[in-house]
């Protein structure tokens with residue numbers, strides 16, 4: 120059952136609360152709920168890295184390889200918006216960040232490393248991404264204004280986890296709230 124999997128995922132996340140970032144990311148369970156997107160924000164040294172997991176539908180309204188011209192246009196527009204990630208993720212100016220490398224992954228859209236059979240059997244597809252920012256004062260960041268609700272009509276909820284030197288924070292944002300804030 121999904122409920123049981125979700126519950127054990129939560130328990131695991133609690134147990135790993137003090138674990139290093141990489142370990143945590145690898146052991147978290149994936150959720151695929153239309154309208155919801157998961158963001159893991161890691162503030163580490165001079166970098167802020169946002170790892171995003173989302174159903175493809177949130178961005179384009181479908182979950183298969185684009186077939187029609189309209190679908191292809193929709194997909195291209197969504198990818199272009201994600202590549203302009205400093206417009207989607209506006210980090211607290213105190214941190215003075217510049218957008219660095221971006222990696223997008225979606226088997227349906229042919230982006231990144233394709234995983235055979237990922238979600239295909241259930242008729243679902245994902246679009247995941249990693250967005251790295253290089254900052255002169257990353258530790259000063261206390262919020263990110265997130266543009267996903269404005270850019271993508273299918274987005275309703277953001278489940279975020281922030282890991283910084285100050286600790287670990289969990290936040291849920293529901294449309295139209297778009298400021299992800301943490302710390303003091």
Ligand SMILES: [Zn+2]
Nearest residue numbers: 174182243244
């Ligand atoms: Zn789906």
